Amino acid sequence: MKKTNLTQHIGPSLIHLFFWGFTIVSLLPFVLVFMVSISSEDSILQNGYSLFPSDISFAAYQFLLNDFSEIAKAYGVTILTTLIGTIVSLMITALFAYPLSRADLPFRRTLSFYIFFTMLFGGGMVPWYITYVNMFDLKNTIFAMIIPNLLLSAFNVLLMRSFFSSTIPEAVIESATIDGASELKIFFKIVIPLSLPIMATIGLFNTLAYWNDWYNCMLFIDKPELYNIQYLMTKTLTNIQYLLMKSNSSAQVGDLLAKMPRETVRMALAIVGIAPLLFAYPFFQKYYISGISSGAVKG
Template identity: 70%
Template structure:
């Protein structure tokens, strides 16, 4: 066997190992900086090998543990409920669009695509949800607006149904006397695990990282999600930094606050659950995104 052939696989494996390590280094750096002593960062900068470990940033953040726990609970509820509802509605919309015999199929597809290009504007959008649907200071305001249905996800799932699910499966169900609903539940959805997992991951990321809806619709502290709470904390720290030069009291308070490490600690608090959840979706992610991306 030629030497080049024998070296090819080990080199490919080495490349992907190095690529994986390079991908993990930023997360490792963020975590290490979050537990580094503040003075050490001021003197030596960011480093993967800190001279002194200090958990002051996490202690500072978890002084108000009750608020953080409530915000985490709100985020988990909105993410869980929103992801399930969004995947269900997306599938119920995408499957009929994938069927050639659907009346007005092209018109519905055009209207769906139209929403990706144009919107009604922020003011009418906000007034509609607040005055007509009464979503001010409710959990639904962090589930429905902008997040519950994505035209891109519908088109992706429609392409998966049209190109991956054989028409013979639908025909066999029809011959056996199954209704459209039964065909969808018993035959189509069990074969659509890759695209369902992919859309679920997209929705999970969208709901978990959303802070914009919370900023617009939520005034009560008990209903704030974790992303908006962290945004407010970060803005408060930034405000103290800007005012420290003009106020001796703010400067004294700032000197005791881990301003650099607190930013990294906030990032870790926000991203850690996603790092835990992602491996469960990875098995289906690639096949779902590639199959659904084929033009139907």
């Protein structure tokens, strides 16, 4: 009996220990990036990357914040596009997925196949670009960072459809219909409140997609005042790499690079770009796992 009780205590403890170790190992890259970003350039060149920097320096962040207004403006653009894009995309996805989850929808299988087909085949980049620039006139507008490739995801639609099909009881919908509730009232008053896990999960997917996107900005935006934070960071890195290539042929560029934190600024850029998401993720985590597992029960 004692042996059984001991085994019951050791088993969960080992599992907890394993996951704590896995968590620490997963966090180490983020800690390393942060430690390198606050190291001096000379210590990086002499000792390489280290979790325990020998010389603390915030020169990389000072270099990035020399033009704070530009970074603040880019953050504003990113936050605006992320908020608008996530909310609108989440609503469109839910409005598309819910009818597909209803067994009485005409041509339900045809519509589902049409969505799945878009995951496999596309029209090509050139007609895609021409359509958004010439037909919809999205060039140099905030909508260019919201609509193309991001506003609606076929994977998210199918995931949400599976959640509705496996989680929302058909009897609840039938009861509401008998009581005289309209389809919109059923959707907003019953389906949405019962679907918070999948809504939070898809919302997190959309938030990550919009926050990390720099490709649309590169293609459609020429005005610096409309740059988002990711493209601004990418452009900064590109400029540093260009200076590195030119340093061998120009003494003036070499003197400039000597005063510039080259290695540490790359890590500081990563921290500036990802820090807000790291703070926001814990608020979504409790819904994230349940939404993924419930949405994957059946297709």
